[in-house]
Amino acid sequence: MEESEIINGLTNAVVNGKKDQAVELANQALAAGIEPYKAVIEGLARGMEIMGEKYDCKQAFMPHLLMASNAMYGGMDVLTPHMKLEGGAKRAVLVIGSAEGDVHDIGKNLVKTMMSAMGFEAIDLGKDVPIGKFTEAAIEHKADVISVSTLMTSTMDNMEKIVKSFTEKGIRDKVKIIVGGAPITPDYAAEIGADTSKPDAMEAAKWAKEVVKELPDNRWN
Amino acid sequence: MVTYTPKERLARALTGKPVDRMPAVSFTQTGTVEQMEAAGAFWPEANDNAETMAKLAEAGHTVVGFEAVRVPFDISAEAEFFGCDIKAGTKEQQPSVSSHCVKDMSDVERLKNFDITQGRVATICKAIKILADKYGKELPIMASMLGPFSLAQHMNGDDWFMAIMTDEEFATALMDLATEFNIAYAKKMAENGADTMVIIDPTASAMLIGDAYYEKYVVPAHRKIVDAMHEMNVPVVIHICGDTTMSLELMESSGVDAISVDQSVDIATAKSKVNKAMIIGNLDPVAVLWKGTPDTIRGVSQKAIDAGVDLLAPGCGIVSKTPSANLQAMVESAKNRKY
Structure with a gap:
């Protein structure tokens, strides 16, 4: 198979939510000597991006997005271990989780998927994450973007505490912080000292991709 | 004048x-x-103890001035009933579902012979009885329950969203189980004195699953519950969060009497979409009711009333830290709307 055929195949596998197909084509990409990073970004991630756009214009819904996400991760699990990171070509790091007290994670998972599709390395802290875990993970993984979700109004205070914990540790300027979830507005994000809040996962990922460019490379040294 | x-x-x-x-x-x-604090009845106890639950529900009337009493305060008793783990609530936070209890068809089979007289759903029925005995002649006794689609999602986890697409047999079986439970539970609540039923089915949002799946799985399930309630002369309200504007007609097609919408829905547009269903809403529970002032709340209330809202109400669950004065401003605005 031609390189472009495999790459397009990966995109289609994601769009159609075919995990088996994505895994098979990812293996073919490796066998054909295609740069794994290229297969992820131009193949799998492109498919997820298409699904994000379809979701925005109501041509696709949560079931389709989750099927696509599954397929993307299936392919990525094959390709990521083979990605060579040369010199300064470190992938941007996302630390993501649901605020302490909140056990919901579907929105968080979608943000993670979209950011992974944008090339981020995602450190997923899961749901109901203790406040201090975010700074801990940020320092350990030299994070670029922190994403905190909550679906519940009762855990919004914890979101504020998470943002504050970055200031207290003196690392607030080393990361960009995005907060989100049903009750969260950009006004609230500004009020608690986060950088932004976006209406959906696609918008969040686009923002994150742009905003990491503002972060100096050597700030964690 | 008739009162x-x-x-x-x-x-x-x-x-x-x-x-x-x-x-x-x-x-x-x-x-x-x-x-x-006013009633001396606190979460989390008020979620588990019928007397305390009734006491706090009563405070909605005696402290705030709502012209109804309503239970419960959370939406996790239904999944808890079927064996999902629950993250305990606090004074300010409702309990929530933290694990799932249905993986496949064998789990659906296993759960089919449920006993509605067990668990927290029975406690809620008991609280309804206490409230109905005390207020049933004068005040509406309102009961709410998690709707079947959201219950199925609580039971099955996020895989549920894919199951409706890839495994029709399983999805239908789980929806049937959830719907049968909802009907039995709603009847039990009505038998104990509930005269108004609110189905809360946030996960069923057509925004999340699209109209096609809503029509296939949600409408028939809601219709069965509505029919059962109408047989007992109990009107039914459906509450689904998010921008449901484009799906209101579909939501109404289950026969519900009223549709409760959140702040992302434009009331005038919503009114134009429905045939005869009442439109309820839609004060933002965070930005308006919690963070706002009585003055701003009166303003936003008036706007909703002018847009033609049939029943002024919060757009979603009231935030526990909301000041009573703010809620009273909404109550007052509703009462001032004379016909």
Whole structure:
């Protein structure tokens, strides 16, 4: 198979939510000597991006997005271990989780998927994450973007505490912080000292991709 | 001039009959910390103990001035009933579902012979009975329950969203189980004195699953519950969060009497989409009711009333830290809407 055929195949596998197909084509990409990073970004991630756009214009819904996400991760699990990171070509790091007290994670998972599709390395802290875990993970993984979700109004205070914990540790300027979830507005994000809040996962990922460019490379040294 | 008891007024308003003025009620959860302190009935105990639950529900009427009493305050008793783990609530936070209990068809089979007299759903029925005995002649006794689609999602986890697409047999079986439970539970609540039923089915949002799946799985399930309630002369409200504007017609097609919408829905547009269902809403529980002031709340309330809202109410569950004065501003605005 031609390189472009495999790459397009990966995109289609994601769009159609075919995990088996994505895994098979990812293996073919490796066998054909295609740069794994290229297969992820131009193949799998492109498919997820298409699904994000379809979701925005109501041509696709949560079931389709989750099927696509599954397929993307299936392919990525094959390709990521083979990605060579040369010199300064470190992938941007996302630390993501649901605020302490909140056990919901579907929105968080979608943000993670979209950011992974944008090339981020995602450190997923899961749901109901203790406040201090975010700074801990940020320092350990030299994070670029922190994403905190909550679906519940009762855990919004914890979101504020998470943002504050970055200031207290003196690392607030080393990361960009995005907060989100049903009750969260950009006004609230500004009020608690986060950088932004976006209406959906696609918008969040686009923002994150742009905003990491503002972060100096050597700030964690 | 004809006057009605709050009970008569709400029953009439929900079924489109003329009333003297707008009822002042909340169709979503009413518990707040100020009411807990005034009534000496606190979360989390008020979620587990029928007397405490009734006491806090009563505070919605005696402290805030809502013209109804309503239980419960959370939406996790249904999944808990089937064996999902629950993250315990606190004074300010409702309990929530933290694990799932249905993986496949064998789990659905295993759960089919449920006993509605067990668990927290029975506690809630008991609280309804206490409230109905005390207030049942005068006030609406409102009960809410998690709807079947959201219950299925609680039971199956996020895989549920894919199951409706890839495994019709399993999805239908789990929806049937959830719907049968909902019908049995709703009947039990009505037998104990509930006269208004609110189905809260946030996960069923057509925004999340699309109209096609909503029509296939949600409408028939809601219709069965609505029919069962109508047989007992209990009007039914459906609450789904998010921008449901484009799906209101579909939501109405299950036969619900009223649709509760959140702040992302434009009331005038919503009114134009429905045939005869009442439109309920839609004060933002965070930005308006919690963070706002009585003055701003009166303003936003008036706007909703001017846009033609049939029943002024919070757009979603009231935040526990909301000041009573803010809720009273909404109550007052509703009461001032005379016909």
